[in-house]
Amino acid sequence: MRFHSPSIxxxxxxxxxGSIRAAARVLNVASSAVSRQILKLEQEVGSPLFERNARGLTLTTVGEMLARHVMNVLQDLDRFRSDVASLSGAWSGTVSIACIESLTESVLPDLIASHRGRARRVSFTTEVKGSSDVLESLSxxxxxxxxxxxxxxxxDLRQVALKRFRLGAVVAREHPLARRKTVTLEQCLAFPVINALPELSIYHLLQPLIAQLSETPEPAIQANSIDLMRELAARGVGxxxxxxxxIGRLSRDSQLVFLPLDNAGSPVWSxxxxxxxxxxxxPAYTESFLQELVRELGERERRENAAYPQTQ
Amino acid sequence: MRFHSPSIxxxxxxxxxGSIRAAARVLNVASSAVSRQILKLEQEVGSPLFERNARGLTLTTVGEMLARHVMNVLQDLDRFRSDVASLSGAWSGTVSIACIESLTESVLPDLIASHRGRARRVSFTTEVKGSSDVLESLSxxxxxxxxxxxxxxxxDLRQVALKRFRLGAVVAREHPLARRKTVTLEQCLAFPVINALPELSIYHLLQPLIAQLSETPEPAIQANSIDLMRELAARGVGxxxxxxxxIGRLSRDSQLVFLPLDNAGSPVWSxxxxxxxxxxxxPAYTESFLQELVRELGERERRENAAYPQTQ
DNA sequence: ATAGCCGTTGCCGAAACGGCAGCAACATGT
DNA sequence: ACATGTTGCTGCCGTTTCGGCAACGGCTAT
Incomplete structure (x- = not known):
């Protein structure tokens, strides 16, 4: 099933x-073979595809164009393979997901577990990273x-769906704020706050709002792990x-309370x-999981908006 | 610049x-070479790609899947080629258009002429056929x-734009109906009518409406050429x-009159x-022409709707 | 039956591919 | 400054693949 030129x-x-010899190791061939194919490719395109640095190769502009084409070819080949396979009833393949941390607590594990319950032959690869890194991985x-x-x-990316969720404060159930239904930023800043570091998108959502306030918030904890921040909150740190x-699970165990944030009367959306x-x-199996993902996130969005109704 | 397997x-x-020997003639190779590549391909996919009929080859289901993949690959290769070419300033290529007859009188020639005035190196291939054949050519x-x-x-097709135009009656300026602003189907059927044959989409637009009427229209001329029908109307035949x-040009010369059709008070849309x-x-040059086409048709739709305003 | 077209198959020369070993250029560590 | 490791590249050569030629059997139309 390998009917594309070795060059590709x-x-x-x-x-x-990023290196010919490394590529040769991965491909289980001699590095000279790889080198020659690249040279031949460059000759046929009529322009160098890589810049030869001392420590490896970097794509030129034309190289990036070819990379785009090659990616299209190989990904479409995967789809063709899965189409043929599904014809003989075998639904197998690997779904590779890149996502931000918010999903790891309940959405993603629930979905993957449920999907694998129905389609055993589909395996998953997930990688958690920052938003911009997620997009780059896709590209x-x-x-x-x-x-x-x-x-x-x-x-070069397509937004399949856009779901908005309310940003909120998360506090332990013993926290003085815990009895409220909603909170404002000012109310939160009266207490010790666990701030997100700039690598997390929450930082970029909240920073502009905090900057608008006159008060300077009291010194607080800063972290770059949503998981860690949640656990700190559960221990009453802030x-x-x-x-x-x-916070699906912890909230169920009633250790944590989620309080939707109100900013000048309107919600803060994430x-x-x-x-x-x-x-x-x-491929069909990937498309199938994608549909479930969109449906599930839409469901959560709906449930949440029903739980915390508001204008706008 | 041919870095894909000969198999492809x-x-x-x-x-x-639809035939190995014919393909060999096109490719300027021996038929045995083609035959062997196909056999190798079938062996690698693990399933026959063609059904060998006495008079040539027909795609199997798996073959159609591979055809889809190969088409994606080759079309994307074209795009890559044009991307590389446009990098060195040379905007050249061929835009292939399949369209129905309505466009040939003014829209398409105007657009192509104007586009070639700006981009000399872009050539065009246009093929006029019925609506379903147009879609099939694309597929x-x-x-x-x-x-x-x-x-x-x-x-497997994407609708880039949808423009609606009013269907109308076309008569010579001496025709009794020519002084009206709009006409109903009944009014038209009182005169000799030039009917479209079922191969034209106009037939399928009008037939349901005519069927609703109680009167049986008087014997009329039938034709499958919009051009011919228009010329007949210009000669006062019906x-x-x-x-x-x-009818852009003829209308300008004031030989023909266009009367938007009213059906029970609402327009008939095409x-x-x-x-x-x-x-x-x-490819960039194709995309560019596509944008102009969409813009031009949108412009005509707008102008027309301004000339013949109506509810709905 | 005959002629014509179809796809396939041996056979063989030509072209492409890949492995091995060695080259110069450069970076890194002592 | 020197040694070491890594990088990409290049002859050389055996292997694999490809393509052209001719021939074969199967089929259709005349």
Whole structure:
């Protein structure tokens, strides 16, 4: 089932590894073979594809164009393979997901477990990273489905869905704020606060609002792990901020309380986007999981908005 | 610049020609070479790609899947080529258009002439056919852009735009109806009528409406050429029906009059769709022309609706 | 039956591919 | 400054693959 020129495969490997010898190791061939294929490719295109640095290869502009084409070819080949396989009833393949941390607590594990219950032959690879890294992984073809904060996305990605969740304060049930239904930022800042570091998107959501306030918040804890922040909040250390997506279980055990944030009377939204490479048709098994993901996030969005109704 | 396996190219040629020997003639190679590549391909996929009939080859289900993949690959290769070429300033390529007859009178020639005035190196191939044939040409990868009546389109096509134009009666300026502003179907059927044959979409637009009427229309002329129907109307032979798109010039010379059709108080719409293959990114020069086409049709739709305002 | 077209198959020369070993260029560590 | 490791590249050569030629059997139309 390998009916594409070695040049294509070799080029792809070199692009990923950034080195001819490394690519040769991955491909189980001699480095000279790889080198020659790249040279031949450059001759046929009529322009160098890589810049030869002392410590490896970097794509030129033309190289990036070819990389895009090769990625389209190989990803579509995957889809073709899965189409043929599904014809003989075998639904197998790997779904590769890149997502931000908010999903790891309940959404993703629930979905994957449920999906694997029905389709045993489909395996998963998930990688948790920052929003911009998620998008980059998708662009580089290292992931099939990406879930990230809905910022501006590059044109080679397609936003499959956009779901908004309320940002809220998370406190232990013994916290003085815990009895309220909603809180304002000012009310939270009267207490010790667990701040997100700039690598987390929560930081970029809250910072502008905090900057608008006259008060300077009292010294607080800063962290770059949503998990850690949640656990700190559960121990009564302070007030953390995140969407309700991440506190499903702890909230059930009644250790944590989620209080939707009110900013001048209107909610603070955290927009979650689901992304896919635009120039690509997904394999059937990936498309199937994607649909479930969109449906599930839509369901959570609906439930949450029903639980905390508001204007706007 | 041919860095894809010969298998791919050969398979594509065989699919298009429907025969190995014919493909070999097109490819300027021996038929044995083509035969062997196909056999190798089938062995690698693990399933026959063609059914060997006495008079040539037909795709199997798996073969159609591979054809889809190969088409994606080759079309994306075209795009890559044009991307590289545009990097060195040379904007050249061929835009292949399949469209229905309504466009040939003014829209398409105007657009192509104007576009070539600005981009000399871009050439055009246009093929006029029925709506369903237009869509099929697109699906088979024989055209880049398709313009057809907006019926249900297959899922492998993407509807880039949908423009609606009023269907109207076309009569010579000496015709008794020519002084009216609008006409009803009943009023038209009182005169000799130039009917469209079922191969034209106008037939399918008008037939249901005519069937609703109690009167049986008087014997009339039937034709399958919009051009012919228009010329007949200009000679006072009868009342023809079409959108205003097709009578730009004659209307300017004041030989023909366009009378928007009223059916029980509401207009009769003719929906025009612009289509491209969904699993494809167009080359820059094709995309550019597509944008102009959409803009121009939108402009005509707007102008027409301004000239003949109505409710709904 | 005959002629014509179809796809397939041996056979063989030509072209492409890959492995091995060695080269110069550069970075790193002592 | 020197040694070491890594990088990409290049002859050389055996292996694999590819393509052209001719021939074969199967089929259709005349």
């Amino acid at each position: 495969q070799y080029f792809h490997a070199v692009r990923r590894t 580089r073809g290292e992931a099939d489905i990406g879930i990230a904060m809905a910022l501006r996305h590059p044109p 007030v953390a901020f995140q969407t309700q997506l991440g 927009d979650l986007g689901i992304y896919v490479r635009a120039e690509r048709t997904l | 190219q050969y398979f594509h040629a065989v699919r298009r020609t 088979r990868g024989e055209a880049d852009i398709g313009i057809a009546m907006a019926l249900r389109h297959p899922p 009342v023809a029906f079409q959108t205003q798109l097709g 929906d025009l769709g612009i289509y491209v293959r969904a699993e494809r990114t167009l």
